[in-house]
Amino acid sequence: MGRNKKFPPLLIILAIILVIWLLSRFLFIPESKRVDLVIKTGKKAVENENLPKVMSLVYDDYQDDFGMNYQQLEKWFINHFRRYNDIKVLIPYKKISVKENVAVCSLRVSIGARDLTTNEYEIIYGYSAWGDELILNLTKINNRWLFSGAQP
Numbered sequence: 607m608g609r610n611k612k613f614p615p616l617l618i619i620l621a622i623i624l625v626i627w628l629l630s631r632f633l634f635i636p637e638s639k640r641v642d643l644v645i646k647t648g649k650k651a652v653e654n655e656n657l658p659k660v661m662s663l664v665y666d667d668y669q670d671d672f673g674m675n676y677q678q679l680e681k682w683f684i685n686h687f688r689r690y691n692d693i694k695v696l697i698p699y700k701k702i703s704v705k706e707n708v709a710v711c712s713l714r715v716s717i718g719a720r721d722l723t724t725n726e727y728e729i730i731y732g733y734s735a736w737g738d739e740l741i742l743n744l745t746k747i748n749n750r751w752l753f754s755g756a757q758p
């Protein structure tokens with residue numbers, strides 16, 4: 607019986623250590639990992655043609671070097687989601703740098719999709735073997751990372 611009395615406290619101590627370890631892994635995620643998660647979420651939303659999810663990741667004051675703001679970007683996605691399906695986004699290279707509330711992500715991106723008018727699979731962005739370089743800017747607003755701009 608003496609052994610049984612020692613066993614529960616040991617189990618409690620192990621459970622506390624496990625909880626502390628899990629909290630440290632999930633509560634103290636580096637900002638670069640959070641930004642990477644936003645990129646992965648955006649990639650999946652584009653591939654699923656989920657416009658509300660895509661636009662929920664975009665800052666209201668979005669402005670890019672392609673000449674688009676938030677509303678124009680939304681129309682661009684609407685047009686592409688109507689024209690293409692089976693969208694695949696490939697990101698073979700990604701470098702993320704974070705400084706305070708601003709993140710700059712240098713990516714190599716290639717996007718392919720099936721054109722619904724011709725039923726042909728096309729590369730719609732990133733024509734080189736490794737994709738084209740795309741720089742995405744993210745801004746941290748109310749503890750959320752949002753896409754705030756892009757440049758080729």
